[in-house]
Amino acid sequence: MKMKEKEVKEYVKKKYGEIARTEGSCCTGCGCGSPGTDAALRIGYSEEDLRSIPGASSMGLGCGNPVALACLKKGETVLDLGSGGGIDVFFAAKKVGSKGKAVGVDMTEEMVNRARATASKHGYDNVEFHLGEIENLPIEDDSMDVVMSNCVVNLSPDKEKVFREAYRVLKPGGRIMISDLVTEGELPDEIRKSFDAWASCVAGALEKSQCLDAIRRAGFKNVKIVSESTYNMDISRELNGKITSVQVVAFKS
Secondary structure, three states, rough: OOOOOOHHHHHHHHHHHHHHOOOOOOOOOOOOOOOHHHHHHHHHOOHHHHHHHHHHOOOOOOOOOOHHHOOOOOOOOEEEOOOOOOOOHHHHHHHHHHEEEEEEEEEEHHHHHHHHHHHHHHOOOOOOEEEEEEOEOOOOOOOOEEEEEEEHHHHHOOOHHHHHHHHOOOOOOOOEEEEEEEEEEOOOOHHOOOOHHHOOOOOOOHHHHHHHHHHHHHHOOEEEEEEEEEEOOOOOHHOOOEEEEEEEEEEOO
C-alpha cells in the first residue's frame, strides 16, 4: 500500500511541531531515546561543537554531522534542508564567517520560529530561517555553494524532487553533503505503513543504491558515500542490521 503523500507530510509536520514546542529535546524522530546533548554526541558532534552553539538548537535530532564533512570555507553560502532547531545552521555560520551566510528551510512553523528566536537571542547576523518545503525551496536558482541535510530527506515522500531542488539552487560547481538513513534490503510491510515509523525517519528511507541513483538522476556528478555506520533503532527488532546512516557528497557540474 502506498501511503498518501499529504497524510504523511501532515503527520510528520504535527510531530515535529510538538517537538519544537518542548523546551527539552528527545522526540519521536531520529536520535530519540536520550537527552539532546547525549544524542548529538552519539551521532558525531563533539562536546566542543556543542559548546560553540546555542543549546536550544540541539534537540536530539539527526543521524550524523554533515557540517564536519562538508569542508565549508569562509565566505560560502550554505543551505540546510529541514533545519529544525538550527543546530547545523549555527555550526555552518561559524565555519563560513561574517562574509558568508547559513540558511535553513523547514516546513514546520514552530521549528522556524524557535530557530529564529535562538538566532536573535544570540546575535547571529549571518543566518536566515525560512518556512518552506524542501520539495519546493523558497530559494533562488544558482545561489548556494553548499546544500546539506541531516536525516530529513527520508521524511519526504518525493525524494527525487528534493534532490532536483537541491541541484537547482546550487551554483555550478556547488556540492551537497547529505547525512541520512538508508536501508539494507526490504523493510517489513508494517513499518512502511506506519506513520510513526515515517516520523522516526525509517519508513521513508530508500535502499542505499536507490538513494545514490536518485541523486545521480537529479544531475549530480561524483556521487559517493564518504562515511557510513549501522544505525540502531528501538521501534522494531526486525530493523536490526537493516538501517544504515550514510553521509553522501556530490557535485553540480
